[in-house]
Structure formats: structure tokens, C-alpha cells
Amino acid sequence: MKACLLPTGLHISGLKSALAGPFDLDAPGGEIICISGASGSGKSLFLRMIADLDPNEGSVVLNGRDRAAMPAHHWRASIPYVAAESGWWAATAADHVPPSGLAAAKALAQRLGVAATLFDSPVERLSTGERQRLALVRALVLDSPAVLLDEPTGPLDPASAQQVETVLAQRAAAGAVILMASHDPAQGERMKARRLIMSNRRLVDHA
Amino acid sequence: MHDMISLTPFDLAMAASLMAVDAAASILLRLQLHRQLVWAAVRMIVQLSAIGFVLRFVFALNNPLATLMIILVMAAVAAREMAARPGRRFKGLAGLTVASGAVLLATTVTAGLALTSAIRPVPWYDPKYAVSLVGIILGSVLNAGSITLDGVVSGVWREKSSIEAQLGLGAAFHSATLPVLREAVRRGLLPIINQMSAAGLITLPGIMTGQILAGVDPLEAIKYQILLMFLLAGASGVVALSVAYLALARLSDPRQRLRLDRLV
Known part of the structure; x- marks a missing residue:
């Protein structure tokens, strides 16, 4: 019902758990939202709740599709969550993307400063920064209407962070909602994002 | 004899x-x-x-109810031992429930099959056969089940970041935890495979030795032993699979989350 009134974008209302919230947030398609706040303030909890990775209640609707009406894994495929510390489950980075998406993933990785040849080396040989960018690539090749990114540029040097910001800005320009947590207060400003602050497990507008 | x-x-x-x-x-x-x-x-x-x-x-x-009672007590003790094995345990009674379900299923299927087909004592509930058979089966069930349960619980704990990374990208819980399940079941089945490979060459299995000591012809004794090994292999497989699936079900929920909060 509500979904019909809110055609595109991400719409969150009454999202809460025993640990955080309630949260309300409306993000039209194409918006970048940057959440900053001290560590432990609840940024990751908020993103994980939207992805439905932690028990929570409340309504989340993306492009008119209600989370509650979708199987959990279909929901997460439409709004993937990339954790601050990337997890890997196979030998090489190439094994972590579907074969059909491998070419796109390599092209995207190159734009982020990661050589395509690294897709075939063992994951544990990659640097933290390379893994972080490849984890982002892994999510972006899904071409989802929204992404949840926890500290996507955390371990990156300023030049690589700049490349990530450029790619994310292009995704937003193509209509995706980018919801990211960042401890770098300047990042939101650089990306011309809507800036919110997580404080004490509640969201407040950037004053 | x-x-x-x-x-x-x-x-x-x-x-x-x-x-x-x-x-x-x-x-x-x-x-x-x-x-x-x-x-x-x-x-x-x-x-x-x-x-x-x-x-x-x-x-x-020689009463079916008394036989059933003692079998249930033995199964309950096996389930309790199994639930107590993993380094990390389930909160509340979940571990015991998972172990009991798997023990009962494996024991009923294999002992039931043996008592109604190959061994067929008269009466069918003859405790000499039923209790001894269940006792032997429970030994293997405990071994395979506790190794598998520990493999699932510790495997999921160890792989939590890779499992959640997959869930976060839209993988189903079942496929994200499949490697952990495979490894745990594989480890759970190793003891019975070792037991079968070693039988007769490295070890003389207890049942066979017991029967030979009791005066049974070795060729009769080995037939019993072969039957029992198949029963034990079947029981190990059923308990490993069922304990793995039940434990994984308890570690997830209808929204396919990884519920490590359900472990102590």
C-alpha cells in the first residue's frame, strides 16, 4: 500500500532492534547517503538491519518492493551489504564472482586501481586494500538498485579512495541508492552526499 | 557356547x-x-x-515396554554426551534437542531395519537382541554425531565472516554454509571408514572377538560382524547428516540470517 505511494528509492520506517533504532529514512533513487559517527555508535548495526542480517523489525521498501514480501536472499541480492572487513570463501577473487560477471568485474577493478591479473592469485596474497576494493567490485557487479557499504574506503590510500568515490558517484548518477558508513567526515562532502550522523544508535541530520 | x-x-x-x-x-x-x-x-x-x-x-x-525404556535411556545419555562435545554450545536446550532428534532417527532407522529384516528375533522385541544392537549402534552414533556437530558449530564460527559475506550478496543460507556442512559430515564419517578398513587386518572387532570367545564358529562370527559394520555405517551416515542439518537450521532463521547469538 505504502509501496505504491513511494515509487523509487529506499524507504525505511520504524526500523528497530533490541540494540538500535528506531530509524526512519527516505532516499530517492540516485541519492548518496553518508553516515558518520563514532565507532560503536551503530552505523554497522543500521546497515546490517537494512540487509536483514540481524534480527529487526520495521518496514523497508526498495523501488516499490517490500522487504517483508521477499525471500531474504532475494532481498539481499537487491541491496547487497559489504562489510568493513571483507570475507572470502574460495581460493581466488575470480571464484567469488559468477563467470558471466567476470569481465565486468575485471573492468571495474581496473578502474579502482586493482590489476585484472590479481583475480587469479590466492585471496590471502592480496593486500587489505586490494581485498576491500575487490569486495566492493563483487557487490557492484550485481548491478543492484541499492548498496549498503560499511567503510568502503577505510583501509585505502587517498588516491584509491578517490577512485572508489568516482565509481560510486557514477552508480548513483545511474539511479542507484548508495548508503554508506564512513568515519571520514570529508568524504560525504567530497561526494556531495546527504550527510547523517549516527549518535547513540539513532540517526540525526548533519547540522 | x-x-x-x-x-x-x-x-x-x-x-x-x-x-x-x-x-x-x-x-x-x-x-x-x-x-x-x-x-x-x-x-x-x-x-x-x-x-x-x-x-x-x-x-x-522380556517385556517390550521395559526394552523400549532402557533403549530410550541409553539414547538419551548418548544425546546428552553428543550435545556436550562442541567447544561452543547452543544456548538453552537446543543442543540437546538437535542431538536427540539425530540419535533417535539414526537408531530407529538402523536398529529397526536390522530387527525387522536380517536378525528377526522371536519375539521381535527380544531384549537380548534389541538392547545389544542398540548399544553397539549408539557407540557409532555418538562418535559420528559428536564429531559432525562439533564440525558444524566450530566451522560456522570460524567461517562467520565468509558466510555473512555471501549472505550479504544474496546467497541462500544453505549454499553459504554448504562447505561447512560437507566438511563436518566428511569428518563424522571418517571413524566408520577407518573401522571398516581396519577390520580383520589391524583389529579384530569386538563383537566378532566376543562371539569367537563364546565358542561361535569364526565364519558365523564374521557374518554378524559384516552385518553390524553395515548397520554402523548406515547409522553414522544418518546421524551425521541429520545432526548437521538440524544444527544448521538452529543456526539460521526464516530470514536466512546467521544466528551466532544462539551459541553460548
Whole structure:
């Protein structure tokens, strides 16, 4: 019902758990939202709740599709969550993307400063920064209407962070909602994002 | 069975003197094991004496209900042991529920199959067959089940970041945890595979040895042993699969989250 009134974008209302919230947030398609706040303030909890990775209640609707009406894994495929510390489950980075998406993933990785040849080396040989960018690539090749990114540029040097910001800005320009947590207060400003602050497990507008 | 040699208390005391060698080694090498050793030996004597009297009583009753009761008690103890094995345990009674379900399923399927097809005692509930058979099966069930349960729980804990990374990208819980399930079931089945490969060459299995000591022809004894090995392999497979799936179901929820909060 509500979904019909809110055609595109991400719409969150009454999202809460025993640990955080309630949260309300409306993000039209194409918006970048940057959440900053001290560590432990609840940024990751908020993103994980939207992805439905932690028990929570409340309504989340993306492009008119209600989370509650979708199987959990279909929901997460439409709004993937990339954790601050990337997890890997196979030998090489190439094994972590579907074969059909491998070419796109390599092209995207190159734009982020990661050589395509690294897709075939063992994951544990990659640097933290390379893994972080490849984890982002892994999510972006899904071409989802929204992404949840926890500290996507955390371990990156300023030049690589700049490349990530450029790619994310292009995704937003193509209509995706980018919801990211960042401890770098300047990042939101650089990306011309809507800036919110997580404080004490509640969201407040950037004053 | 006429040439069965009956053991006197003196014979047992002779064998017990070997324990003194173990204890002396423990004291000389400061292994700190002598107290545990004595305690385990005393437990063994008390437990076996008690079960001897219980079995004699149940065999004399020859009553299906009494047979079922003792089998259920044995299964419950096995389930409790299984639930207690993993380094990380489930909160509340979930571990016991998972273990009980798997033990009951594996035991019922295999013992039921044997008692209604190959062995077919008269009456079918003859406790001599039913209780002994279930006892042997429970040994393998406990072994395979506890290794598998530990493999699932510790595997999911170890792989939590890779499982959640997959969930976060839209993988189903089932596929994200499949490697952990495979590894746990594989490890759970290794003991029975070892047991079958070693049988006759490296070890003479207990049942067969017991029957030979009791005067049964070796060729008859091996037929029983082969039947039992198949039953044990079946029971190990059923308990490993069921305990793995039940434990994974408990570690997830209808929204396919990884619920590590359900572990202590």
C-alpha cells in the first residue's frame, strides 16, 4: 500500500532492534547517503538491519518492493551489504564472482586501481586494500538498485579512495541508492552526499 | 557356547594389577594421571556391574515396554554426551534437542531395519537382541554425531565472516554454509571408514572377538560382524547428516540470517 505511494528509492520506517533504532529514512533513487559517527555508535548495526542480517523489525521498501514480501536472499541480492572487513570463501577473487560477471568485474577493478591479473592469485596474497576494493567490485557487479557499504574506503590510500568515490558517484548518477558508513567526515562532502550522523544508535541530520 | 570360560574375581584382580603399571608410570613420569586413571577404572567397574544387573533384569522381564525404556535411556545419555562435545554450545536446550532428534532417527532407522529384516528375533522385541544392537549402534552414533556437530558449530564460527559475506550478496543460507556442512559430515564419517578398513587386518572387532570367545564358529562370527559394520555405517551416515542439518537450521532463521547469538 505504502509501496505504491513511494515509487523509487529506499524507504525505511520504524526500523528497530533490541540494540538500535528506531530509524526512519527516505532516499530517492540516485541519492548518496553518508553516515558518520563514532565507532560503536551503530552505523554497522543500521546497515546490517537494512540487509536483514540481524534480527529487526520495521518496514523497508526498495523501488516499490517490500522487504517483508521477499525471500531474504532475494532481498539481499537487491541491496547487497559489504562489510568493513571483507570475507572470502574460495581460493581466488575470480571464484567469488559468477563467470558471466567476470569481465565486468575485471573492468571495474581496473578502474579502482586493482590489476585484472590479481583475480587469479590466492585471496590471502592480496593486500587489505586490494581485498576491500575487490569486495566492493563483487557487490557492484550485481548491478543492484541499492548498496549498503560499511567503510568502503577505510583501509585505502587517498588516491584509491578517490577512485572508489568516482565509481560510486557514477552508480548513483545511474539511479542507484548508495548508503554508506564512513568515519571520514570529508568524504560525504567530497561526494556531495546527504550527510547523517549516527549518535547513540539513532540517526540525526548533519547540522 | 559350552566351552565358554567363566571368569572368577581372582582373574579380574590379576588383570587389574596391570593398572598398577599404568599408575606407577604416571607417578614416576609425573603425568598427573594416576588419580584420573583410578577414577576411570572405578567408574568402569561400577557402570558395567550396574548394566550387568539391569540387563539381566530386563532380559528376564522380556517385556517390550521395559526394552523400549532402557533403549530410550541409553539414547538419551548418548544425546546428552553428543550435545556436550562442541567447544561452543547452543544456548538453552537446543543442543540437546538437535542431538536427540539425530540419535533417535539414526537408531530407529538402523536398529529397526536390522530387527525387522536380517536378525528377526522371536519375539521381535527380544531384549537380548534389541538392547545389544542398540548399544553397539549408539557407540557409532555418538562418535559420528559428536564429531559432525562439533564440525558444524566450530566451522560456522570460524567461517562467520565468509558466510555473512555471501549472505550479504544474496546467497541462500544453505549454499553459504554448504562447505561447512560437507566438511563436518566428511569428518563424522571418517571413524566408520577407518573401522571398516581396519577390520580383520589391524583389529579384530569386538563383537566378532566376543562371539569367537563364546565358542561361535569364526565364519558365523564374521557374518554378524559384516552385518553390524553395515548397520554402523548406515547409522553414522544418518546421524551425521541429520545432526548437521538440524544444527544448521538452529543456526539460521526464516530470514536466512546467521544466528551466532544462539551459541553460548
